[in-house]
Structure formats: C-alpha cells, structure tokens
Amino acid sequence: MKNLFKILGTGALLLACSSPNNEQEVAKIEQGPEPRIISASKQYTEFIYALGATDNLVGVDLSSTYPKAAQSLPNIGYHMHLGLEGIMSLKPSLLLHKGGHFSIGPKQVVDQLENLNLPMHSFENKAKDITSTKKLLREMGTYFGKQVEADSLCQKLDQxxxxxxxxxxxxxxxxxxxxxxxxxxxxxxxxxxxxxxxxxxxxxxxxxxxxxxxxxxxxxxxxxxxxxxxxxxxxxxxxxxxxxxxxxxxxxxxxxxxxxxxxxxxxxxxxxxxxxxxxxxxxxxxxxxxxxxxxx
Missing domain, CATH: 3.40.50.1980 (Nitrogenase molybdenum iron protein domain)
Known part of the structure; x- marks a missing residue:
C-alpha cells in the first residue's frame, strides 16, 4: 500500500472529491506523507482486510467489528452519528463510505467535511448478491492495487x-x-x-x-x-x-x-x-x- 497514490493517481483522488475546487487540496495531500484512510463502512472494512490493503487504514466506524484486528483501530463512532473532531483528529486524507441514504451522517458533519475539502469516496458496485459482491471485490482490488488478491477471493467464494x-x-x-x-x-x-x-x-x-x-x-x-x-x-x-x-x-x-x-x-x-x-x-x-x- 506504500505506492497507493502512485497506483490510484490524481484522477482517482479527484473522483473521490465532491467539488472541482478541491484540486489544490488533492495535490497537497498527494505530495504529503503516506495516505491516511478511514472506512465508515463495515462492509468496506472487511473487504480492505480481506484484500490485504490495510497499510494506510487509520480509523473505522463503530460497526466495523470484523475482523477483530479492525477493533484495535481508532473508532470514529457510528457511521450515521459521526463527530467532526474524532474524524479530523486522525488527520485523514480519504474517507470511504458506501454512498446513498443511511451511509454517513449527520448531514451537518458531512457538510463540514465537504467544506474542509476532505476527499470522500464510495465504490460504484453495491454487493446486493453474489455477482455484484465479486464485482465490488474486483473494483476495490483495482483501486488498492490488489487485483490478484481480489481474483483469488472471488474464486474461493465460488468454490x-x-x-x-x-x-x-x-x-x-x-x-x-x-x-x-x-x-x-x-x-x-x-x-x-x-x-x-x-x-x-x-x-x-x-x-x-x-x-x-x-x-x-x-x-x-x-x-x-x-x-x-x-x-x-x-x-x-x-x-x-x-x-x-x-x-x-x-x-x-x-x-x-x-x-x-x-x-x-x-x-x-x-x-x-x-x-x-x-x-x-x-x-x-x-x-x-x-x-x-x-x-x-
């Protein structure tokens, strides 16, 4: 994961941002130290651990109880009742969440995060069945540079x-x-x-x-x-x-x-x-x- 930003490139980070005005902030983050990622989704957290993409994971939400190792990371609270101070104390460069209704909240905290130009990203595929679960695994595998691991997980799931x-x-x-x-x-x-x-x-x-x-x-x-x-x-x-x-x-x-x-x-x-x-x-x-x- 040390080469995460080289793998993702500036384009992927821009995709994570909610506003084109974030371009300067993205450049500053990319030039800084290692990326610092927070997962505000129990599902994403498990996928990240399964892919072996945890090097830059610095925090998770309260629902991220699997695997057990995730429970040792700093906790930002329940994904629908986030606190701004708890999130920003981890100095994140990216917040992952599932997207859609009931993904993260409350609205005022989300608005504050957007005003602070914190990049936020949700993946396109939603794991609603086995087929879409494998698509999400491969999408996240590509995002984190773990394509081989994603293919292996999909094969095991089928088996x-x-x-x-x-x-x-x-x-x-x-x-x-x-x-x-x-x-x-x-x-x-x-x-x-x-x-x-x-x-x-x-x-x-x-x-x-x-x-x-x-x-x-x-x-x-x-x-x-x-x-x-x-x-x-x-x-x-x-x-x-x-x-x-x-x-x-x-x-x-x-x-x-x-x-x-x-x-x-x-x-x-x-x-x-x-x-x-x-x-x-x-x-x-x-x-x-x-x-x-x-x-x-």
Whole structure:
C-alpha cells in the first residue's frame, strides 16, 4: 500500500472529491506523507482486510467489528452519528463510505467535511448478491492495487458456494428458520425477512425464513413466531450473549411453543456473518448449512 497514490493517481483522488475546487487540496495531500484512510463502512472494512490493503487504514466506524484486528483501530463512532473532531483528529486524507441514504451522517458533519475539502469516496458496485459482491471485490482490488488478491477471493467464494450446492444435492428437506436480532434497547427484538441478506443466505443454505418481513422489522406480536413455528431459531450474538443461555432465549414471548424450542434447535450466530455479502459469504453459508441440518 506504500505506492497507493502512485497506483490510484490524481484522477482517482479527484473522483473521490465532491467539488472541482478541491484540486489544490488533492495535490497537497498527494505530495504529503503516506495516505491516511478511514472506512465508515463495515462492509468496506472487511473487504480492505480481506484484500490485504490495510497499510494506510487509520480509523473505522463503530460497526466495523470484523475482523477483530479492525477493533484495535481508532473508532470514529457510528457511521450515521459521526463527530467532526474524532474524524479530523486522525488527520485523514480519504474517507470511504458506501454512498446513498443511511451511509454517513449527520448531514451537518458531512457538510463540514465537504467544506474542509476532505476527499470522500464510495465504490460504484453495491454487493446486493453474489455477482455484484465479486464485482465490488474486483473494483476495490483495482483501486488498492490488489487485483490478484481480489481474483483469488472471488474464486474461493465460488468454490465455497459450489460446496454448499453439492451438500444440498443429497438433501430434499427445506428447514423453516427464524432469525432474531436484538436492538440496543432492552426488550426490543427484530425478525429478519426473507428478502434480507440473511434471508438469502439462509435460502442458499437450504432453509427458508418463515416470517413474512421484507428487511429487519420489530416483532410487535409474539404470536408471529409461534404461528411461524420454525424448525430452527438463530439469534445474533448481541442478543444471545445478553440473555446468556438457550434456556433464557426460550423465555422470550412466542419461542417456547415452536418446534425449534421443543427440539432445542436454538443457536447463536455472529451478526456480521449474515448482515452483508462479502468475501466470506461462501464460508458463512457453509456454516449456516451445518447449523440448519444438524441432528442434535
């Protein structure tokens, strides 16, 4: 990454800027010391680590919890509640964010960053499925001069998913699944819908989300889970760890009446494994397949 700016060139930096008036600032940054990059996207952070492009990564947002090494970097706060002082204290030369609504905020901080001529960049490809995930990997690989690494990650992703298909070839049953994610507030939990990333990954693993939700929505009626009657319940790490045991999970409204509770098929999963597509998606689908088809 020492040659990052030679690889990117001034043109790439200009692309990152929001205003043509930033040209002088870009030139000054390019002529300065090593680039200093902040990632305000958990997805970008994982991609950067997977590509081995971390040499100039100096800060991440609060959601960037994977890999564990990212947690040792200075934290700029939650990506939608950024603080100007925390960002500028790291003396960044580039801020990466996903782009679009709910990418970074609040607006006044974003405006201040633009007024300070801090280059900001989001990549063109959005990882909404496996095909676009590989496109983003290759786009970021080109950006950081890690094309070989990106190709290797894409090949591994394909290989892992082929392994899942082979496993599913000898199984005809579809497992009914509910994925529960706790919010930060006490006693508020969310059901993950079939159209979410987690829902698509569950389907790849031979399961089916059995609560009709589009994304991630609060469960307003405990009867929804009881009526859905899943074979397996997956609880993300924050909620599972807070409750402390499978027995405590079964005390949640609506859980005890399900087939999953009666057979003890309630499992803890890492939230960052299922919340976005990335280079580990194939590995994570393999993990899901193993969980869904266990015979405890």
């Amino acid at each position: 892992d998913l082929l392994m899942v298909k082979d496993k599913l070839g000898v199984q005809s049953d579809t497992v009914k699944v509910v994925v529960i994610h706790f919010g930060q507030a006490m006693n508020i939990y969310l059901a993950v819908g079939a159209e979410s990333v987690a829902g698509k990954m569950v389907e790849m693993a031979g399961g089916k989300i059995c609560i009709e939700k589009k994304g991630m929505e609060r469960i307003t009626s405990p009867e929804l889970i009881a009526e859905a009657n899943p074979d397996v319940i997956l609880l993300t790490d924050f909620g599972y760890d807070r409750l402390g045991s499978k027995e405590k999970v079964m005390e949640l409204p609506g859980i005890a009446e399900t087939n999953a509770a009666k057979s003890g098929k309630i499992y803890r999963i890492e939230g960052y494994d299922i919340i976005y597509f990335g280079p580990r998606t194939g590995e994570n689908v393999l993990k899901l397949h193993e969980i869904l088809h266990r015979n405890d």
